[in-house]
Amino acid sequence: MAGERGRRPGNPQTREPILAAAIASFVSRGYPGTTIRGVAREAAVDPALVMHFFGSKDGLFDAAIKKSLPVALLVEAMEGDEEHLAERLVTRYLELWEDPSHGPALAAVLHAAAATPAAADLLKELMRKDLLTPLAGRLSRDHPEVRGLFAASQMIGVAMMRYILKVEPLASMPAPLVAATVTPVIQRYLTGELSLEEITGAATALL
Amino acid sequence: MAGERGRRPGNPQTREPILAAAIASFVSRGYPGTTIRGVAREAAVDPALVMHFFGSKDGLFDAAIKKSLPVALLVEAMEGDEEHLAERLVTRYLELWEDPSHGPALAAVLHAAAATPAAADLLKELMRKDLLTPLAGRLSRDHPEVRGLFAASQMIGVAMMRYILKVEPLASMPAPLVAATVTPVIQRYLTGELSLEEITGAATALL
Incomplete structure (x- = not known):
C-alpha cells in the first residue's frame, strides 16, 4: 500500500x-x-x-x-476538523478491525506485540513514528503526544476486549454503538480539559 | 516454602x-x-x-x-460510594501493576491471553464471574455490565500501553498522574450519561 x-x-x-x-x-x-x-x-x-x-x-x-496496520488509512482519517477527529478515527479503526482483509492481521500484530518484546518494540516504534506523531501534529492543545497516547490506550483496550478476548456483549455489539460510546472519551483525551498541568510539572523531562 | x-x-x-x-x-x-x-x-x-x-x-x-490477578484486592476496592468507584478501582489497579509481587504475573496473564485463545477464554470467564459481575452489582444505572466492560477496556488499554508495550512518556509517567487522567473517563463509563439508549434497542438480546 x-x-x-x-x-x-x-x-x-x-x-x-x-x-x-x-x-x-x-x-x-x-x-x-x-x-x-x-x-x-x-x-x-x-x-x-x-x-x-x-x-x-x-x-x-x-x-x-x-502493510497490516494499515497506517495510511488511519492517517487519512486524521484529516479534517479537530472537533470530529475522534469520531473519524474511531469509525475508521473499527472498520479496519471488522474488515476481513485487515482484522486478522491487526489481531496478529497485537498478539505478537503482547507475546514478544521484540515485536512490541517494533510496533511501538511504528506507532510513535507513523501514527502518534501525525496525530499529535493535528492537536492544538497542551501535551499533544500524551493526549494521543491516552486516546490510543482506549482504542487498543477496546480492540483487546472486543476482538482478542471477545468478551460479550462487547464482542457482538454493533460497531457504530461501540464507536458512539468511546468517541466522546477519545475526543476528550484529544481536545478536552485534562489535569495535565500537573504533568507539566512532574513529567516535562519525559516529553 | x-x-x-x-x-x-x-x-x-x-x-x-x-x-x-x-x-x-x-x-x-x-x-x-x-x-x-x-x-x-x-x-x-x-x-x-x-x-x-x-x-x-x-x-x-x-x-x-x-492467584495472580488478584481478584480479592480489586473487589475490595469496589466497596464504598459509587461516586468515587473509578478512583478507588484505578488507584488499586495501578498499585497492583506497580507492585513487584503482582505486576509481572499480571503481565504474564495479559501476554498469555493475547497469545493463546485457550488462555483468553480462561481470563474472560474469570473476569466476567469474579470482577465484572461484582462491579455491575455496584452500579445503579442502566446496562451495568456494558458499563463495566467499557471501564475494563480502558484499564486494559492503559496496562497494554504502559506495562506491556511500555510506550513513553506513558510508561514513565507517575502512576497518580495516569490515574488522574483515566479516572474521570472510567467514572463516566460507570455512572455517566452514555448513549446506551440505542444499545437497549439494538443489543438487548445480547445482554
Whole structure:
C-alpha cells in the first residue's frame, strides 16, 4: 500500500508474495513460530531473496506491520476538523478491525506485540513514528503526544476486549454503538480539559 | 516454602509451591511453553500430584490467574460510594501493576491471553464471574455490565500501553498522574450519561 523506495535490485513483484506469506505466517504461527526459511518456502522463493528484501525476521515483521496496520488509512482519517477527529478515527479503526482483509492481521500484530518484546518494540516504534506523531501534529492543545497516547490506550483496550478476548456483549455489539460510546472519551483525551498541568510539572523531562 | 516432603496428595501445603512454580513458568515461558511435567520438576513433585491438584494445564493456568490477578484486592476496592468507584478501582489497579509481587504475573496473564485463545477464554470467564459481575452489582444505572466492560477496556488499554508495550512518556509517567487522567473517563463509563439508549434497542438480546 505505501509506496516503497530505495534500492531493490530484485523484481519488486517478488516482494509482495513474500510479504503476503510472511503476514499469513505471523497470523497463523505467531512471531516466535515464523522463520525466514518457512516464509521463503511458502512464497516458493530462496531464503536469500527474503533476506535481500527484508534483511531479517524483524525487518519482515516490520514490513508486515506496516502493510497490516494499515497506517495510511488511519492517517487519512486524521484529516479534517479537530472537533470530529475522534469520531473519524474511531469509525475508521473499527472498520479496519471488522474488515476481513485487515482484522486478522491487526489481531496478529497485537498478539505478537503482547507475546514478544521484540515485536512490541517494533510496533511501538511504528506507532510513535507513523501514527502518534501525525496525530499529535493535528492537536492544538497542551501535551499533544500524551493526549494521543491516552486516546490510543482506549482504542487498543477496546480492540483487546472486543476482538482478542471477545468478551460479550462487547464482542457482538454493533460497531457504530461501540464507536458512539468511546468517541466522546477519545475526543476528550484529544481536545478536552485534562489535569495535565500537573504533568507539566512532574513529567516535562519525559516529553 | 519450608522443606515439605509433600508427596501426600491430600496435603494442601504442597499445592502452594506447585502453584508458585506454575506462575513462575507462565511468567518466564508463557502459556505454550509451560507443561505439567516442567512445573512438577520445578516444584520437585510428581506430575501426578500436579494433576491431582489442578486437573490439567488449563486448571493450572486458571489457578495461576486467580492467584495472580488478584481478584480479592480489586473487589475490595469496589466497596464504598459509587461516586468515587473509578478512583478507588484505578488507584488499586495501578498499585497492583506497580507492585513487584503482582505486576509481572499480571503481565504474564495479559501476554498469555493475547497469545493463546485457550488462555483468553480462561481470563474472560474469570473476569466476567469474579470482577465484572461484582462491579455491575455496584452500579445503579442502566446496562451495568456494558458499563463495566467499557471501564475494563480502558484499564486494559492503559496496562497494554504502559506495562506491556511500555510506550513513553506513558510508561514513565507517575502512576497518580495516569490515574488522574483515566479516572474521570472510567467514572463516566460507570455512572455517566452514555448513549446506551440505542444499545437497549439494538443489543438487548445480547445482554
